[in-house]
Amino acid sequence: MADPAPLDPAKTAAAAFKLLAENPMFKVGEAEIRGAAYRVFENAPKSLAGLFAASAVTHGEKEFLIFEDERISFAELWRRACRLANALHDELGVKQGDKVALAMRNYPEWCVSYMAVIALGAVVVPLNAWWKEEELHYGLQDCGAKIVIADKKRLDYIAPLKDELGLTLVLAREEGGADYRYEDLIAGAKSDAAPDVDIHPDDDFCIVYTSGSTGHPKGVVLTHRGAISTLFSWSFVAAVLKEVRGGVSPFGDDPGILLAIPLFHVTGSHSIFLLSYMVGRRMAMMYRWDPKEAANIINREKLTNFVGVPSQSFELMQAVGPEGLPSLIDIGSGGAKRPAEHVKKLAKKFEYGKPSSGYGLSETNALGCVISQGDYLARPDSTGRPVPPVTDIKIMNEAGEEVPRGEAGEIWIKSPANFRGYHNLPEDTAKSITPDGWFRTGDLGKMDKEDYLYIVDRIKDVIIRGGENISCLEVENRVYEHGDVAEAVVFSVPDEVMGERVGLVVYPKDGMSIDVEDLRRFIAEDLAEFKVPERIWISPSKLPRLGTAKFDKITVRKIALQHPPALSV
Incomplete structure (x- = not known):
């Protein structure tokens, strides 16, 4: 199969303008957020809870989550989330604005718990499942969460902190050592109706921890509007590509994606889980990365999309057998820059699956740039163009002046997906977000005359x-x-x-x-x-x-x- 040609810029622009003019889902207006003006999606749901409820109705009993021998529909996942939300409220007293931590590896219970906390208007704090006791102690103390939903291994690390931090512990999948069992809470819930809460678009929904140049991870505070802006932006790009390709969707005819990266990162939670739930794409979940097993799952479930860190697509390429991965049409990467040589090797290795890549940060709800198909093969060193229609990127020097095209400088990003700030770190927040709403990424890059961004280094240690x-x-x-x-x-x-x-x-x-x-x-x-x-x-x-x-x-x-x-x- 011949390599795809780069997209025709004129056709792409025409498709984008048509969607903006004719599809009310993507109508763009302007709003003031935290004192700065942003372009926003006017008709987006007010909250992620509203998006979940709508998707549960739209996709109904269609299969969504596949984990080992478990299969859960879109509607059933939301029912479980609502039951857990009601139990957290009635039994544990969780109310709007409270923080609830998740400390577990990839399990269906992670997704249900994440949605349940959000449905209450509370703030979910997904902790890094590779952290050990000292790191978990720091994260829990910093965010102030008093309720932790955990798996057994994370519970064993956290249990010694229970009295000091005043924690209430909920254990999923196993028994012993916790105040509550996840399964008992769901079984004892009084209702599977969504909680009746009024969530504002700019309310917090999540604190995700990311390592910066400081000695401790920073808590990145994300809002409902921020996450929804990312999901709508990606959906807009997919709709444009489908239009340009004559009705061929980048998600495939029977969309399915492998979740093989941690859900506690925005690539896992946003690019795979949330986007899949919104657009009706099946999601096959792996507890632990194994490239041979990944290839088996892709072929068994006839998955169409793969998104992982660059090392995973490289290992997948090496592990796949002579049967190949015939259902796979897109091999995406995020979290780090993919070596240019990998792009060429992937394109040669897979007959149908072509490489793509994106650039985004925890601070931007993973929104930034995207590049795929022929454009990526032609520019394997690039991380793509800014994702339309509400994201702007510019390259700035140390004096705060925009540099000429082709020159390197710090990458600044502005969109309604930008984070609200760093938790408990007002000085760091002030250094990172300008008064007019630009996020200073700490990454060094350059942009060519066609708006393609190239990452060249980073300022942060x-x-x-x-x-x-x-x-x-x-x-x-x-x-x-x-x-x-x-x-x-x-x-x-x-x-x-x-x-x-x-x-x-x-x-x-x-x-x-x-x-x-x-x-x-x-x-x-x-x-x-x-x-x-x-x-x-x-x-x-x-x-x-x-x-x-x-x-x-x-x-x-x-x-x-x-x-x-x-x-x-």
Whole structure:
């Protein structure tokens, strides 16, 4: 099958203008949000709860969620969510505005709990399921959630914090160690009708934690309008593509997608779960990533879409058998930049499934840019154009001036999908959001004359390993707790599969020696596994510093990468 040609800009523009003029779903107006003017979807539902209720009616008993031998329809998922919402309100006293944390891996119960909290007008806090006790303690203390819905492994980490933080624990799927069982709450609920709450579009619905350059993850506060703006924007792009391609939908004739990334990230919750529930796309859920099993599920369920971090599509390509993946028509990536060489290999490997990519952040409800089909094959280094019709992107210099096309600068994004702020961090919020509503991403990029964005670097001291953001400072802080370490620098190590891995250079205290295996075990005691350094170097001398007395990370990284590490895992 020949590679698809790039889309005709004139036909694409004509299709977009037609939809904006004729389809009331995509009617664009203007609204003031937190003191700034934004383009918005005028006819969008007021809240995610309204969107859930409408989708449950539209798609009814059609199969939605597939997990192992479980199959749940659109309507049944919403019924369960409403039952849990009513039980949380009646039994546990959860009310509008309260925070409820989710601490579990990918299970159907995650989706039901997420929807239930939202249906109450409460704020859901999806905690990173790879976090350990110290990280979970920080997240729970920071967000202030007093109720936690968890699976058994996360419950075991959280239970010792119960008295200190005043927690009420709900356990899903298993028994023992919690105040309530998820299953009992649903079974004992008085009604499966949606709670009667008045939710404003700009009310908070979620706090999602993301690692920035600070020593602790930041709580990104998202609103109902923000998430719905993202979902409507993606739906608009899909409708434009369908129009341009003569009625061929990018979701396929019988849409189905594999959920193989964590739901606690916006790529999982928004790009896959929420979008699928809105547009009527089946979703096959994996508890744990396994590329061979992923290929089996795609073929067994005849799934049409795949979205994962770049390493997953690379591993999927390697794992697939001679039968290929004939039902797959789109292989998307998010969370990190996909290497250009992977784009070419994917296009050659799969007869029908073509690569696509997107750029967005937790702070933008995952909305930003998108690129697919022939456009992506022609520009594999690009992350695409700004998603129409309510998103604007510009490239700015340090003086706050827009730079000429082709020059690099910081990427600024403005759309109604932008977050409200960082939880409990007013100074960080003020630095990141301008008075007129632009979000300063901390990513460096450039834009060509055709509006294609290219990510070139990042300002933030962050490593992106397989789509997971890792704060270098957080890892360094843990390293310094080891009694033999005098100096430490954490940095990214390029990797073909994961994109980046965590590198560490340490210099021991006078008279001390460092056992790298012991050091790595020590770091892993408190940090999630994905944050633990995989390449460790021992420096024979003190680490170089800049005139500001800070470590010269660029030089340290450059020298380290020229020599084999003392430890490589």
